[in-house]
Amino acid sequence: MVSRELVSGVFSVGAFDFDRRIFDELIPLPEGTSYNSYLIRGSTKTALIDTVDPAKEYDLISNLVRLGVEHLDYIVINHAEQDHAGTLPMILEFYPDARVVTNAKCRDLLVALLHLPLECFTVIADGETLSLGDRTLQFFITPWTHWPETQITWLVEDKILFPCDLFGFHAATSELFITDEAWAYRSAKRYYAEIMMPFRGSIKGYVEKVRALSPAMIAPSHGPVNKNPKFILDAYADWTSDTVKNEVVIPYVSMHGSTAKMVEHLTGALIARGIVVRPFNLTRTDIGDLAFALVDAATVVIATPTVLFGPHPTVVSATYLANALRPKTRFASVIGSYGWGGKSAETITKMLDHVKVELIPPVMVLGEPDEATMQALDRLADEILMKHKEINIV
Numbered sequence: 356m357v358s359r360e361l362v363s364g365v366f367s368v369g370a371f372d373f374d375r376r377i378f379d380e381l382i383p384l385p386e387g388t389s390y391n392s393y394l395i396r397g398s399t400k401t402a403l404i405d406t407v408d409p410a411k412e413y414d415l416i417s418n419l420v421r422l423g424v425e426h427l428d429y430i431v432i433n434h435a436e437q438d439h440a441g442t443l444p445m446i447l448e449f450y451p452d453a454r455v456v457t458n459a460k461c462r463d464l465l466v467a468l469l470h471l472p473l474e475c476f477t478v479i480a481d482g483e484t485l486s487l488g489d490r491t492l493q494f495f496i497t498p499w500t501h502w503p504e505t506q507i508t509w510l511v512e513d514k515i516l517f518p519c520d521l522f523g524f525h526a527a528t529s530e531l532f533i534t535d536e537a538w539a540y541r542s543a544k545r546y547y548a549e550i551m552m553p554f555r556g557s558i559k560g561y562v563e564k565v566r567a568l569s570p571a572m573i574a575p576s577h578g579p580v581n582k583n584p585k586f587i588l589d590a591y592a593d594w595t596s597d598t599v600k601n602e603v604v605i606p607y608v609s610m611h612g613s614t615a616k617m618v619e620h621l622t623g624a625l626i627a628r629g630i631v632v633r634p635f636n637l638t639r640t641d642i643g644d645l646a647f648a649l650v651d652a653a654t655v656v657i658a659t660p661t662v663l664f665g666p667h668p669t670v671v672s673a674t675y676l677a678n679a680l681r682p683k684t685r686f687a688s689v690i691g692s693y694g695w696g697g698k699s700a701e702t703i704t705k706m707l708d709h710v711k712v713e714l715i716p717p718v719m720v721l722g723e724p725d726e727a728t729m730q731a732l733d734r735l736a737d738e739i740l741m742k743h744k745e746i747n748i749v
Contacts, residue, residue, distance in 0.1 A: 358418040359531045361572065361580060362513050364396040364490075368403075368418040369576075370411035373527040378438075382549050383643050386542070387527030390438055391576045393517060394422065395510060397487025402429040402456075404508055404517045405576055406442035415442055416449060427453040429477075429485065431492065433519035434505045435464035439576050444469055456485065458496050461504035484511075495564070497521070499557035501550065507565075514571040520550065521558070522565075522587050523575025533579045536586055541647075542578065543587060547594050548646035552680045559595040562588055599653040599685055601748045603739060605634040606645060606677075607658030608667045613692035613723055614660045620729050621656065621690065624736035629749065637669045642676060649682040653748055654739050655712075657703050661693035665702050674706045681709050686742050688735060689717040692724065715739065 358368045369392040376384050390407035392415055401424065407415045419427075427450040432440050435457075443465070447453060454477040457465065462476045479485070481496040491511040498505060501520045508517040516522075524539070524546035533539045551558060566588050573581040581587050603625055609615035618634055625632045633648045649655065655677065659670040666674070687707060689700040700717035707714075715738050720728045743749045 358394070358422050361393070361515065361531070361574065365510070365513060365515065366394040366422060367531060367574070367580070368392050368394045368415060368422070370407045370414035371527045371529075372408070372411060378525065381642075382525075383641050384525050385641070385643070386525065388525040388577055389527050391523075391574065391578075393574055394419070394424065395487060395490060395492070397490040399488030400428040400486070401426065402431055402485075402487060402492060403427055403446070403453075404431045405433055405439045405519060406430070406446055408438040409441040412442040412445050416445065419449075426450065428487075429454050429456045431508050431517075432457040432461060432465065433508055433517065433576070434502060435461050435468055436502065437468065439519060440465060440469065444471065447471070447475065456494075458494070458504060458506050460498075461506065464502075464504050497561050499554045500561055501554065509568060514569065516565060516568065516570040516573045516584070518565070518573060519576045521561070521575065522573050522581065522591065523577040526578045528579055530579050532582050536583070539579075539581075539586075540590060543590060544594065544650060545643050545647045546577070547591070548650045548680070549643055552594075552646070552650065552682060555595045555681065555683065558591065562591045562595060594650055597683055599683055599746070599748060600631070600651040601629070601743050602631040602633065602648075602652040603654045603656060604645070604648045604652040605632065605656045605658055606637050606640070606670070606673045607634060608637050608660060608669050609658075610660045610667070613720070614658050614690070617690050617692070617718070617720070617724050617728065617732060618658045620724075621732045621736060624733050625739065628736055628740045630736075630740065630743065637673050642673070645673065646676070646680055649677060649680060649684065652682070652684055653743055653746070654686040654688070655684050656688045656690060656735075659689070659691040659699050659703065661691065661697035661699050664697045666691075666699040670703070671706070674703055678707050678709045684710060684712055685746060686715055686739065687712040688715040688739075690719065690732065690735070692720050692722060694722065713742070715742070
């Protein structure tokens with residue numbers, strides 16, 4: 356690891372994790388990730404913004420030692436999750452006089468997660484400032500921009516925002532700053548879909564508050580630093596809006612081919628009606644790609660065979676995930692086949708209780724789909740087209 360300077364006296368001192376391929380035992384990391392930590396030297400005080408995942412604690416300590424950091428006055432923790440705060444106990448061993456600066460809710464979580472003593476904390480309120488001499492930190496509490504205790508830190512004089520997970524993305528890259536905005540857009544959208552989408556309503560208001568600060572840089576806790584904040588703020592404004600696109604996402608599983616035939620026919624019928632279709636075979640799909648597609652889609656059609664009396668377990672898992680992510684999807688339906696009976700469609704629709712969608716009647720068929728089934732799927736395609744026209748996206 357190496358430390359690198361954003362501006363004079365402000366350093367990136369975190370760690371790369373080029374080999375990590377899954378996060379929270381759930382989220383695929385095709386490009387690895389980084390755990391960003393930032394050192395700020397003021398004329399009288401020195402502060403560290405966030406730490407790193409415990410697996411990379413040596414990298415953080417090494418960077419601080421190489422920079423000759425013999426004393427830390429403050430360790431600011433924006434978010435209690437272990438990939439940002441997990442190295443805090445070790446940092447306090449090296450710098451026992453440092454004060455841990457965070458909000459009350461984050462303090463309580465850090466005490467529970469890391470068993471830290473209460474006396475090491477300095478608790479701040481929303482809008483409060485902290486002087487480093489010639490530099491000033493200002494804190495804004497931003498609950499549910501990931502966890503309920505999340506805050507962001509603003510370096511006033513240099514106009515650098517440290518938003519922790521907000522506005523970042525999972526990628527391990529040796530570049531300090533974003534140089535390829537097309538790549539960054541896709542990576543950031545995937546990250547938003549997987550991590551931030553459930554909190555769309557909360558984030559929407561904070562985007563404009565951040566824009567009002569006119570940051571010169573956004574230095575997140577994952578991925579490279581953004582020297583063009585308008586790029587990511589405009590993207591978040593779009594993703595968190597209520598605007599959907601003329602797109603249908605079809606997550607599906609097919610055990611003996613019947614459901615696959617239905618998906619294939621519906622896909623063609625929707626394409627013929629000028630609708631963009633994104634089918635995902637869940638036995639092969641990267642869930643990050645599925646989440647990415649859900650960000651803008653107006654409609655989701657869940658396609659499942661029947662296992663015993665209910666939907667395929669893989670479809671259940673994907674439906675649970677979609678419900679938890681709470682996309683702004685407006686319409687939903689279910690298609691699939693069954694053998695001697697089952698309630699797959701009923702089970703799936705009940706699982707979508709957190710997604711505010713209008714349900715379009717399902718198309719479920721006994722056994723192999725026949726011509727009548729294909730006609731029913733054509734009618735479903737017509738219904739989807741009509742719904743899309745009603746909200747003026749066709």
